[in-house]
Amino acid sequence: LQTAVTAKAHTNIALVKYWGKADQSLIIPTNDSISLTLDHFYTTTTVRFDAHLTADEITLDGLTLPTDGQQRMRHFMDMIRHEAKITTFAHIETANHVPTAAGLASSASGFAALAGAAAKAAGLSTDRQYLSRLARRGSGSASRSLFGGFVHWHAGHDDASSFAEPLTEKVTWPIRMIAIVTSRAEKKIGSTNGMQASQSSPYFADWVKTANADISPMTAALFKEDIKSVGEIAEHNAMSMHATTLSAEPPFTYFNSGSLQAMQAVQDLRLTGVNCYYTMDAGPNVKVLCEAADVPAILARLQPLFGSYNLVVAKPGPGLTYL
Numbered sequence: 140l141q142t143a144v145t146a147k148a149h150t151n152i153a154l155v156k157y158w159g160k161a162d163q164s165l166i167i168p169t170n171d172s173i174s175l176t177l178d179h180f181y182t183t184t185t186v187r188f189d190a191h192l193t194a195d196e197i198t199l200d201g202l203t204l205p206t207d208g209q210q211r212m213r214h215f216m217d218m219i220r221h222e223a224k225i226t227t228f229a230h231i232e233t234a235n236h237v238p239t240a241a242g243l244a245s246s247a248s249g250f251a252a253l254a255g256a257a258a259k260a261a262g263l264s265t266d267r268q269y270l271s272r273l274a275r276r277g278s279g280s281a282s283r284s285l286f287g288g289f290v291h292w293h294a295g296h297d298d299a300s301s302f303a304e305p306l307t308e309k310v311t312w313p314i315r316m317i318a319i320v321t322s323r324a325e326k327k328i329g330s331t332n333g334m335q336a337s338q339s340s341p342y343f344a345d346w347v348k349t350a351n352a353d354i355s356p357m358t359a360a361l362f363k364e365d366i367k368s369v370g371e372i373a374e375h376n377a378m379s380m381h382a383t384t385l386s387a388e389p390p391f392t393y394f395n396s397g398s399l400q401a402m403q404a405v406q407d408l409r410l411t412g413v414n415c416y417y418t419m420d421a422g423p424n425v426k427v428l429c430e431a432a433d434v435p436a437i438l439a440r441l442q443p444l445f446g447s448y449n450l451v452v453a454k455p456g457p458g459l460t461y462l
């Protein structure tokens with residue numbers, strides 16, 4: 140139990156979104172989802188159990204975490220201790236190479252890395268499917284970050300049946316995702332609260348149907364490496380998800396003026412024949428899906444609007460690794 144274990148996990152962006160829970164405490168989603176793991180953004184986490192500790196010691200980039208983040212991680216560690224039948228607390232050091240809470244999904248890479256490091260340090264199995272189930276209970280989208288490339292999270296109906304599986308771990312297709320950072324501020328409504336609020340929308344049941352119906356055509360389009368179909372399904376899926384925020388009671392939105400400007404720019408580029416599509420998560424940043432050959436034309440259009448500093452080009456990335 141004394142050895143330190145370090146794990147590294149990359150963030151992922153959903154092409155078919157997870158947005159809604161059938162079980163709040165086990166984090167069983169209302170629908171299946173599909174994502175792309177990215178190379179650019181990742182988290183490394185070191186876990187070392189220590190018999191002298193009276194509570195978990197948690198730091199993020201060398202600093203103490205805010206209380207809500209602490210609580211979520213302690214709760215997760217309690218689950219690990221329960222699984223491993225131990226009572227020892229741990230030192231947990233996290234380094235985030237992801238803009239925290241700016242809609243670039245640091246909780247996905249964060250809980251995937253924590254699940255990997257904590258499970259191994261506690262002597263639990265490091266089977267990826269098992270780690271995916273553990274990570275899911277920290278943050279749903281984290282279940283997908285155990286794997287590289289294109290990943291399918293099966294919603295399932297209980298803890299054993301809800302886990303992610305790779306579709307293609309090593310992607311050779313030069314697909315790219317350009318993140319447009321329209322705000323670096325902490326998001327106001329986190330995904331946990333946002334999706335719960337969306338479940339009050341009269342359209343929520345239709346969202347679940349739409350998302351489940353998108354799974355098989357998205358899978359086929361990914362295998363065909365068909366950017367047009369992948370982009371169209373992803374864009375429609377994301378906007379259907381965001382429609383449940385606008386129709387929630389009370390309504391809310393993740394869009395800011397920059398998001399609208401970015402989506403308009405992508406639509407305009409498409410009219411000029413460039414294959415590019417957008418998706419958005421629980422924050423105002425926009426992510427553009429395209430192929431590598433079209434990146435220069437897209438950046439040329441976006442740079443005057445947002446500045447190079449706010450544009451990040453990401454490629455498909457790997458699954459969990461131990462350092």
Ligand code: DP6
Pocket residue numbers: 152153155156157158166172244246247277278279280281330331332419420421
């Ligand atoms: C919009 O996984 O962050 O990014 O399970 O409550 O922690 P919790 O939510 P989280 O939600 C991610 C929502 C999303 C879409 C997605 O990643 O599929």
